[in-house]
Amino acid sequence: MQKLFVFISLIILISCSKSKIPVDEIVIAKKIYICDSLFSTADAIVISNNQIIAWGDKDDVNQKFSSKKITKYDGYIYPGFIDAHSHFYGYGITLNKADLRNTFSLEDVVNKTVEFAKSNDDYWVTGRGWDQTDWTQKGSISNNLLNIYFPDRPVIIKRIDGHATIANRKALELAGISTKTKIEGGVIEQKNGNLTGLLTDNAMDLVTNVISKPSRSSQISALLKAQENCLKAGLTSVTDAGLDLNTIRLIDSLQQTGDLKIRLYIMANPSPENFEYFRKNGAISRPKLQVSSFKIYADGALGSRGAKLKKPYCDKENFTGVWVTNPKTIDSLCQQILSLNFQANTHCIGDSANKKILEIYGKHLKGKNDHRWRIEHAQVVTPSDRKLFTDYSVIPSVQPTHATSDMNWASDRICSNRMKGAYAYRSLLKLNNYLPLGTDSPVEDISPLKTFYAAVYRQNEKNKPIGGFMINESLTPKEALFGMTRWAAKSNRMEQNIGSLEEGKLADYVVLDQDILYDRYMLDTKIIKTVLAD
Numbered sequence: 021m022q023k024l025f026v027f028i029s030l031i032i033l034i035s036c037s038k039s040k041i042p043v044d045e046i047v048i049a050k051k052i053y054i055c056d057s058l059f060s061t062a063d064a065i066v067i068s069n070n071q072i073i074a075w076g077d078k079d080d081v082n083q084k085f086s087s088k089k090i091t092k093y094d095g096y097i098y099p100g101f102i103d104a105h106s107h108f109y110g111y112g113i114t115l116n117k118a119d120l121r122n123t124f125s126l127e128d129v130v131n132k133t134v135e136f137a138k139s140n141d142d143y144w145v146t147g148r149g150w151d152q153t154d155w156t157q158k159g160s161i162s163n164n165l166l167n168i169y170f171p172d173r174p175v176i177i178k179r180i181d182g183h184a185t186i187a188n189r190k191a192l193e194l195a196g197i198s199t200k201t202k203i204e205g206g207v208i209e210q211k212n213g214n215l216t217g218l219l220t221d222n223a224m225d226l227v228t229n230v231i232s233k234p235s236r237s238s239q240i241s242a243l244l245k246a247q248e249n250c251l252k253a254g255l256t257s258v259t260d261a262g263l264d265l266n267t268i269r270l271i272d273s274l275q276q277t278g279d280l281k282i283r284l285y286i287m288a289n290p291s292p293e294n295f296e297y298f299r300k301n302g303a304i305s306r307p308k309l310q311v312s313s314f315k316i317y318a319d320g321a322l323g324s325r326g327a328k329l330k331k332p333y334c335d336k337e338n339f340t341g342v343w344v345t346n347p348k349t350i351d352s353l354c355q356q357i358l359s360l361n362f363q364a365n366t367h368c369i370g371d372s373a374n375k376k377i378l379e380i381y382g383k384h385l386k387g388k389n390d391h392r393w394r395i396e397h398a399q400v401v402t403p404s405d406r407k408l409f410t411d412y413s414v415i416p417s418v419q420p421t422h423a424t425s426d427m428n429w430a431s432d433r434i435c436s437n438r439m440k441g442a443y444a445y446r447s448l449l450k451l452n453n454y455l456p457l458g459t460d461s462p463v464e465d466i467s468p469l470k471t472f473y474a475a476v477y478r479q480n481e482k483n484k485p486i487g488g489f490m491i492n493e494s495l496t497p498k499e500a501l502f503g504m505t506r507w508a509a510k511s512n513r514m515e516q517n518i519g520s521l522e523e524g525k526l527a528d529y530v531v532l533d534q535d536i537l538y539d540r541y542m543l544d545t546k547i548i549k550t551v552l553a554d
Contacts, residue, residue, distance in 0.1 A: 100256025163217025
C-alpha cells in the first residue's frame with residue numbers, strides 16, 4: 021500500500037511539473053538587456069498584469085509558461101529609455117514656435133522668423149533655437165532687423181539654451197523696459213546708451229510675463245504632440261524640470277483620463293503656491309507621475325555667458341556671470357525642501373555656482389544620505405570641489421549632448437586651463453557610482469540615441485571630432501545605457517517601477533533594429549517599437 025502511495029505521488033508530481041503557468045504575454049527577441057545590477061541578458065521576458073514576472077532563455081521560458089500571445093521581434097530590447105532632465109511641456113510649446121535652429125547668421129534668424137509670422141496669426145511672434153556660436157559672421161547681437169520687419173508686432177526669439185532672447189522694440193515697449201530698467205539675476209544689454217534687445221536670464225521674464233498665456237486647448241495639444249515625438253524616439257519616461265501647479269494638475273488630469281500615457285518625473289517650481297500645495301498634500305507618487313522635487317536656478321548658461329564662474333569669462337572682461345537666484349534665497353528654499361522630504365534639484369553650470377550650491381546642500385544634508393538631491397548639469401566643476409558630491413551623496417545629473425554642442429567654443433568662454441573640470445562625465449560617475457543622463461530638450465534633440473552616442477563616443481551626429489572630444493571623460497556603453505535606464509529611474513525616485521526589466525517592474529521597453537552596445541555607427545538605429553505598460 022505504501023509503495024502504491026509513493027507511485028501515485030510520483031505520478032502527480034511529474035504531472036504537475038509538466039503543467040505550464042498561464043501568462044498574458046511572452047516576448048522574444050534577439051537579445052534583451054535586463055539592466056539589473058549584474059547586467060544580465062536574455063532572449064525572452066514574461067509579462068502578466070503589465071509587469072515582468074520572469075526572464076531568461078526562450079526555451080526555458082516556453083517550458084515553464086504558456087500564453088495565447090507570443091510576440092517575436094527581429095531586434096534588440098532595452099528597458100524603456102528615461103530622460104532624466106528635459107522640459108517636456110516646454111518642448112511641446114516650442115513645436116508651435118518659429119524653429120530657429122540651423123541658422124548661420126542673424127539675417128537667417130530674422131528671415132526664418134518673418135516666414136513663420138506669415139502663417140501665424142498670433143499677435144506675439146515667438147521663436148527659439150538661434151545660437152550665435154554657429155554664425156559665420158560674428159558680431160554684436162541687436163534687434164535692428166526685427167524692428168524693420170516688425171515695427172508694430174512684438175517679437176521675442178530665444179537662444180537655443182533658453183537663457184537669452186532678442187526682443188524687438190515693440191516687445192520692449194509693451195514690457196515697459198527702458199535704459200533705466202534694473203533687474204536682479206539677469207542682464208538688459210545696452211550699447212552707446214541704447215537697448216540692443218538682448219535680454220538674459222531673469223530679464224527675459226519682463227517680456228514673457230506680458231505675453232498671453234496659452235489656452236488650455238493649446239497646452240493639451242502641446243503635451244500630446246510632445247508625447248507622440250518622445251514615444252517615437254523610444255522614451256517611455258521623461259522629466260519636466262520646473263512647472264507651475266496649474267500645469268502639473270493639467271498633466272495629472274490627462275494621465276487620469278488616459279490621454280497622456282508617458283511617465284513623467286516633474287520638478288515643481290519653488291513658488292509659494294507650489295510649496296503651500298505640497299506642504300498640505302504631500303508628494304505625488306504614482307507609476308505614471310512622480311512629483312517630489314523642486315527645481316531651482318542658481319545661474320544661467322555658458323553660451324549666453326550667464327553661468328556663474330569663479331574667475332571672469334575669457335571672452336568678456338571683468339564679467340563672471342549671474343546668480344539667477346540669490347544663494348541666501350537658495351539656502352532658505354533648501355530648508356523648506358528638506359522639511360518636505362522632497363529633492364532639491366538645482367541648475368548649476370559655472371564652477372562658482374556648483375561649489376556654492378554643493379556647500380549649501382552640505383549644510384542641510386550633513387553627510388551621506390538617501391535624499392537624492394541633485395545638481396542639474398554640473399557642467400563646470402573644479403576638480404577639487406568634486407568630493408562634495410560624494411560627501412553629501414549629491415547626484416550630478418548631466419546631458420551628454422551639451423558637451424558635443426559646446427565643444428567648439430567652450431574654451432573661448434572659460435579658457436583652456438579650466439576645461440579639465442568641464443563636461444567631465446567619467447569623473448562625475450566615479451563620485452557616487454551612478455550618473456543619470458538626459459537631453460535638456462528643447463535645448464538639445466530629444467533622441468536618447470544621440471545621448472548615448474555623445475556619452476560613449478564624445479562625438480556629434482556628424483562624427484566630429486575625430487577621436488572624440490575629451491575622450492578620457494567618455495562612458496562605456498554599459499554605463500551610458502544604465503544612465504538612461506536604471507540610474508535615471510533611481511535619480512527620479514521611480515526605481516521601484518521602472519528602469520530595468522527585472523521581476524516586478526512595469527513592462528516598459530523599446531525595440532531597436534541594432535544592438536547599440538556593439539554597433540559603432542548606431543545613430544542610424546531604427547526604433548521598431550516603443551511599449552508602455554498601462
